[in-house]
Amino acid sequence: MELLFVFLLLQVLSPCLGYATGAPTSTCNDMLPRHSGSQPQPTATPYTILTSARTFQAGQPITVTINGPEYTGILLAARSGTSTDDLGSWKSPPVNTKFLKCSGNTQGAITHANTIPKNNATVFTWIPPNNNITVYFKATIAQQRTVYWVNIQSEMLTKGSDGIDLASGGHPGMASEGFLQLLAPCLLLSLMLPR
Numbered sequence: 001m002e003l004l005f006v007f008l009l010l011q012v013l014s015p016c017l018g019y020a021t022g023a024p025t026s027t028c029n030d031m032l033p034r035h036s037g038s039q040p041q042p043t044a045t046p047y048t049i050l051t052s053a054r055t056f057q058a059g060q061p062i063t064v065t066i067n068g069p070e071y072t073g074i075l076l077a078a079r080s081g082t083s084t085d086d087l088g089s090w091k092s093p094p095v096n097t098k099f100l101k102c103s104g105n106t107q108g109a110i111t112h113a114n115t116i117p118k119n120n121a122t123v124f125t126w127i128p129p130n131n132n133i134t135v136y137f138k139a140t141i142a143q144q145r146t147v148y149w150v151n152i153q154s155e156m157l158t159k160g161s162d163g164i165d166l167a168s169g170g171h172p173g174m175a176s177e178g179f180l181q182l183l184a185p186c187l188l189l190s191l192m193l194p195r
């Protein structure tokens with residue numbers, strides 16, 4: 001019932017929400033929001049990207065979670081070095097998120113689908129490519145529309161030898177939902193506004 005109400009509220013007020021429904025493809029490469037009058041936070045990010053393993057095997061799922069304050073907007077992809085190619089692919093996006101279809105890899109990046117707050121109960125599942133390269137997860141994360149951090153990076157993940165996966169790192173876990181702090185929707189975040 002509350003969810004339905006929030007949904008209807010967001011629909012009615014959507015014109016003032018900008019990209020409340022996810023980052024646009026113009027952010028595919030540099031993952032930077034583009035709206036004037038708003039800069040990334042200069043402070044150290046309060047967010048940590050946790051992975052279920054530090055080595056990967058082609059096709060063997062790795063789970064990724066975000067620890068930190070509840071967030072409303074996200075853009076998340078696996079990268080290597082300074083390349084802007086999204087590596088591997090994501091399995092079906094968890095609730096309140098969706099694929100950002102960048103050219104060449106339509107399941108290579110994930111973004112928020114709405115402004116409902118998310119936390120470490122939102123678990124992303126990544127399928128590694130068949131490549132012997134070192135990768136990391138890179139994210140832009142917005143707490144609210146004008147409060148966001150860019151270039152957040154996970155630890156490096158290396159290709160494991162076949163059959164040996166030295167798993168380490170964080171454990172995606174349960175967390176209470178407490179998400180109904182929706183106030184004035186126009187102040188609520190949409191990660192990326194047009195131009």
Ligand SMILES: *[C@@H]1O[C@H](CO)[C@@H](O)[C@H](O)[C@H]1NC(C)=O
Nearest residue numbers: 131132133158159160161162
């Ligand atoms: C990946 O490449 C590195 C360096 O080229 C090599 O030492 C390592 O054995 C390779 N790993 C696999 C799984 O092919």
Ligand SMILES: *[C@@H]1O[C@H](CO)[C@@H](O)[C@H](O)[C@H]1NC(C)=O
Nearest residue numbers: 067068120171172173174175
């Ligand atoms: C998930 O987030 C909550 C609240 O910040 C925290 O207490 C908990 O330790 C986190 N879970 C994991 C597995 O990191």
